[in-house]
Amino acid sequence: MSVRPNPDKSVLAQWQLHHRRNRQRTTHTNYITGRILKLAAKKNSKLKVFALGGLGEIGKNITVLEYGNDIIIIDCGVAFPQDGMLGIDLVIPDFTYLVQNAHKIRGLFLTHAHEDHIGSVPYLLREVNMRIFGTRLTLGLVANKLKEHGLSAAAEMTCINPGEAITAGCFEVEFIRVTHSVVDSVAIAVDTPVGMVIHSGDFKVDFTPIQGDPMDLQRFAVLGDQGVKLFLCESTNVLSKGYTMSERRVGRMFEQVFEESPNHRLMIAMFSSNIDRIQQVITSAVQHGRKTMFMGRSMINAVKTAGELGYLDIPKGAVIDIHEARNYTPQQLCIVTTGSQGEQMAALSRMAASDHRQIVITPSDKIIISASPIPGNEKMISRVINDLLKLGAEVIYEGMMEVHVSGHAKEEELKLMHALIRPEFLLPIHGEYRHLKHHKDLAISMGMPKDNVFLADIGQVLEVSNTGAKLNGNVPSGQVLIDGLGIGDVGNVVLRDRKHLSEDGLIIAAVGIVAEDGHLEVVSGPDIISRGFVFVKENDELMQGARACVKETMYDLANKKADMATIRNRIRDDLKEFIWKQTKRNPMIFPILMEL
Numbered sequence: 001m002s003v004r005p006n007p008d009k010s011v012l013a014q015w016q017l018h019h020r021r022n023r024q025r026t027t028h029t030n031y032i033t034g035r036i037l038k039l040a041a042k043k044n045s046k047l048k049v050f051a052l053g054g055l056g057e058i059g060k061n062i063t064v065l066e067y068g069n070d071i072i073i074i075d076c077g078v079a080f081p082q083d084g085m086l087g088i089d090l091v092i093p094d095f096t097y098l099v100q101n102a103h104k105i106r107g108l109f110l111t112h113a114h115e116d117h118i119g120s121v122p123y124l125l126r127e128v129n130m131r132i133f134g135t136r137l138t139l140g141l142v143a144n145k146l147k148e149h150g151l152s153a154a155a156e157m158t159c160i161n162p163g164e165a166i167t168a169g170c171f172e173v174e175f176i177r178v179t180h181s182v183v184d185s186v187a188i189a190v191d192t193p194v195g196m197v198i199h200s201g202d203f204k205v206d207f208t209p210i211q212g213d214p215m216d217l218q219r220f221a222v223l224g225d226q227g228v229k230l231f232l233c234e235s236t237n238v239l240s241k242g243y244t245m246s247e248r249r250v251g252r253m254f255e256q257v258f259e260e261s262p263n264h265r266l267m268i269a270m271f272s273s274n275i276d277r278i279q280q281v282i283t284s285a286v287q288h289g290r291k292t293m294f295m296g297r298s299m300i301n302a303v304k305t306a307g308e309l310g311y312l313d314i315p316k317g318a319v320i321d322i323h324e325a326r327n328y329t330p331q332q333l334c335i336v337t338t339g340s341q342g343e344q345m346a347a348l349s350r351m352a353a354s355d356h357r358q359i360v361i362t363p364s365d366k367i368i369i370s371a372s373p374i375p376g377n378e379k380m381i382s383r384v385i386n387d388l389l390k391l392g393a394e395v396i397y398e399g400m401m402e403v404h405v406s407g408h409a410k411e412e413e414l415k416l417m418h419a420l421i422r423p424e425f426l427l428p429i430h431g432e433y434r435h436l437k438h439h440k441d442l443a444i445s446m447g448m449p450k451d452n453v454f455l456a457d458i459g460q461v462l463e464v465s466n467t468g469a470k471l472n473g474n475v476p477s478g479q480v481l482i483d484g485l486g487i488g489d490v491g492n493v494v495l496r497d498r499k500h501l502s503e504d505g506l507i508i509a510a511v512g513i514v515a516e517d518g519h520l521e522v523v524s525g526p527d528i529i530s531r532g533f534v535f536v537k538e539n540d541e542l543m544q545g546a547r548a549c550v551k552e553t554m555y556d557l558a559n560k561k562a563d564m565a566t567i568r569n570r571i572r573d574d575l576k577e578f579i580w581k582q583t584k585r586n587p588m589i590f591p592i593l594m595e596l
Contacts, residue, residue: 047194047464049230052093052477053077054430055458058375059116060479061430062093063232067193070169071104073130074188074199075111078119080341080377081481090482092120095127097475102128106168110134111201112185113141113273122149123482132157133166135175135184140305141273162186162216177216178203181247181407182273183311184212187220194464195229198421202234202430204244204406205413210251210276211311217420224421230464231423235431235439237408244413245405250370251280253402257368258288258334264366264394265330266290269340269348271371272302275311278336282318285334291320295347295359296338322358330364340371342380349380352387363392370403375432411442418446425469426453427462504585505532509550509571510592520558520567524594526550533587542582549578564593 047067053060059079065072079091098105108130110118121132121142132142132155139157146155160166162177172191179185180202190197198220207214237244258266270277285292294300303319306312325333339348348367350356361367367388373381381397388395398404409417418426426448428439433455440453454462454469459477463470508531512524528546530539553574557567571591580586 045465047192047197049197049232049427049462049464050460050475050477051429051456051458052095052097052475053079053458053479054116055436055456055460056433057458058236058430058432060091060093060120061117062120063199063429064098065171065190065192065197066101066104067170069104070106070171071098071101072106072168072171072173072190073098073108075117075201076108076120076124077114077116078482079116079479080343080374090119092123092480092482094476094478094480095124097477098124099127100476102130105130106171107131107133107166107173109168109173109188110138110142111188111199112180113138113182114202114271115273117202118142118145122146122151123480125149125151125154129154130156133160133173135160135162135186136309137182137184137275137306137311140309141302144301144305163219176219177213179206179209179212179215180204181271181276181405183210183275189223192229194466195424196223196227197230197464198223198228198232198423199429200231200233200417202236202408203413204237204409205416206244206246208246208248210247210279217416220417220420224423228421228423230425230427230462230469231418231421232427232429233414233417233439234408235428235435237406237410238414238428238431238435238439238442240406240410242410242412244408244410245402247276247280247405249402249405250277251284254280254284254368255287257366257396257401257403258284258290261366262288263331264364265333265335265362267335267337267348267351267365267367269337269367269369269371271340272296272299272338274370275302275306277370278303278306279312281334281336282312282314286315286318290332290334291324291328292318293320293322293325293333293335294337295322295335299336299338299347325358330362335359339384340369340381341374341377342382342384344380349384352384352391354391361388361391361393365393367393367395368403369395369397372398372404372406414439414442415446418443418448423448424452425464427456428453504587505530505534507533507546507575507579507587507589508592509546509575509589510594511550511554511571512594513554515595520554520562522551522554526554530587533585534583542579545582546575546578549575564595567591567593 047065050064052062052064054062057079059077061075061077063074081091105128122145136159139159146152160175162175165172165174170193174189175186176189178187178201185201187201187203188199203215205215268281282292294303303312307314337347339346343349351359351361385395385397396403426443428436436455440455443453444450454471456462456471459474460471461473461475463472508529510525510527511522514521514523526547528543534542550571553570557570568591572589575589
């Protein structure tokens with residue numbers, strides 16, 4: 001017998017209430033208003049389409065459609081920090097243009113619940129108040145995110161089911177069911193004054209999804225017959241030949257692992273939003289007499305929300321929390337955890353570093369990393385795998401067994417979508433430049449004129465009219481770095497300093513001085529402090545030389561009536577030259593003058 005928990009009104013009631021009210025409002029009012037606005041908008045000539053993220057990069061996906069006085073936004077995601085972004089937690093889009101044009105925004109439409117599509121929603125809502133539209137699971141996970149940021153009261157959310165449409169200004173927006181690695185994913189068709197625009201979201205063609213119906217290919221074919229002006233299509237997996245395997249393939253592999261591991265404690269790391277895969281783990285654990293335990297805040301929140309909304313079928317007593325684990329042997333447990341991308345603070349990374357307060361890795365553990373590396377995360381994942389192996393655990397990851405299938409369409413599935421939709425123009429999205437370029441070549445090979453396929457950069461505007469399309473102009477764009485609670489207060493200069501410190505270390509030269517009538521006198525120091533440069537006890541001669549260098553500089557400036565800035569610059573330059581001559585190294589030098 002299975003149970004489906006009742007919704008926790010404290011978490012989900014707000015958006016459910018707005019859902020009921022806004023659906024009534026949409027049905028009785030917005031349709032008529034939207035048709036009037038759409039007819040009036042035809043006096044204008046161009047639809048502007050641009051991305052503030054997701055072009056030339058993986059993640060940070062956000063697309064904007066603007067016509068006259070109406071703007072709609074599709075997705076609002078985050079990206080992982082790249083190498084060199086020392087100390088940075090997240091990267092979000094630059095919302096400057098949206099803030100400047102907040103009065104035009106008619107809604108934010110979300111295709112699915114992955115972080116690279118919803119992770120920046122709280123940061124945008126801090127700047128702009130707007131309505132949010134999405135499917136049930138997507139809005140449920142967004143509600144959790146907004147609650148963490150203290151923004152629940154600011155959000156007006158409306159649930160739209162696949163196959164339904166809503167009017168937003170001069171746009172008519174329809175959700176179309178697609179299959180992906182998270183349930184309740186949709187593509188978005190937008191009827192605009194210049195024609196139909198289809199945004200694919202993330203998808204793969206899975207005819208046997210774990211739950212729900214297969215992808216609505218028939219609707220795409222109907223829209224293709226009616227005529228599609230512009231197709232914005234994801235490109236993440238375009239370099240891979242053939243078709244993406246069904247999610248059920250992973251379930252069969254889990255069955256095999258459970259069957260072959262009666263004497264192991266099993267741990268499975270995956271994305272917290274992959275609800276279908278979590279369901280398959282729970283099912284396999286129950287069949288093999290194991291209790292499932294979830295680790296990581298995002299994983300626990302996702303499972304709680306999915307259970308409340310009926311997307312997880314959890315038999316009574318099948319799931320336990322960390323405090324109950326002591327009542328079972330390791331062979332009776334299956335731990336599902338975050339950390340599949342090697343994130344430093346995720347549960348699996350802390351276990352690998354022996355820094356987790358409750359879970360200790362032992363040789364009896366078998367750990368499955370059920371995810372493929374996001375480009376840029378390969379080194380972090382390799383580090384975690386190596387650390388786990390050093391602790392004696394057995395680690396299974398992609399390439400060893402089919403413990404992961406992609407959620408993104410491969411080449412043949414993209415060909416199918418192009419054949420069904422037959423767009424007049426194509427804008428490849430969601431990928432690095434190599435993905436976008438390969439997607440362009442794919443479309444051309446299927447008969448699209450090369451001048452009808454556009455490769456754009458972030459912020460570059462594609463203007464679409466009744467007579468054609470062209471790239472024309474740019475809007476403010478870029479990336480904003482999140483460091484702890486700081487939003488955008490870390491820029492290139494700070495990152496450059498952090499990189500400098502991490503590579504070359506720091507030298508502090510502290511001098512106490514008395515300045516009277518233009519005459520300088522050193523009354524204490526100079527003291528030379530090294531951090532990350534050399535080990536002072538083993539480099540006494542170098543430290544003494546550095547002190548002598550600073551003394552000589554101060555002696556030279558004693559009667560020159562130099563201001564404090566000039567003194568600091570001279571100390572920095574002279575000490576830098578001395579250290580370079582002695583070591584051929586270039587640490588950051590920080591002079592401190594204490595005027596007594």
